[in-house]
Amino acid sequence: MEGYGTSTHRSLLIGVGTVALTLACVWAVGAAGEDGEGYGLGRAATDEEIRAWNIDVSPTGEGLPPGQGTAKQGAQVFAAKCAMCHGPTGKEGPKDRLVGGQGTLMTGKPIKTIGSYWPYATTLYDFIHRAMPFNAPGSLNPDEIYSVIAWLLFQNGIVKDDAVIDARTLPQIQMPNRNGFIPDPRPDVPGK
């Protein structure tokens, strides 16, 4: 008897589920149909949704938001949110070393850091905004990002301690290894 009761219960649930699914489909097709487009699926992304996804910053600075910062402000951001993984001065680790190493790339023990290796300063904005702090990516606001960039560039001897970093000044910074890369001459290499 118990078994009978359970299976009735189950088929009832399946019935309710099927009706709900059918209604959802009718609603979805109807809703999309109102736009009168294509297969009647989905909807146009809103400007806000596109802005949230469209976070890449190009070497020319395209995509950099308003905001600004200096090394002095950045020192506080770095100490609070980065030093536990990259060390108090950005050299000690335990994670990637961010400071120093200039002039080591051609030696037997190259040390690749922002200062020794990165060709474009604007990549700092893209990468830090996208991926750091490693345990809370996307949590920094533009002023915090610009100021921690200013601090990292200052530590690497690339800007002065009072330099203001913003959407206008960051693309103008000439990175020490800017001309250290050789263009790949092969045509149509995947991932190029």
Ligand code: HEC
């Ligand atoms: C919880 C640990 C952790 C914290 C906190 C952290 N990072 Fe990182 N960071 C990493 C790890 C791990 C990598 C290597 C990631 C990879 O290779 O994908 C990395 C890589 C980087 C790199 C790229 C280094 C290179 O040359 O490839 C930069 C720049 C960087 N972090 C900046 C920051 C900044 C700025 C902060 C603070 C806002 C921060 N990180 C906080 C763990 C951390």
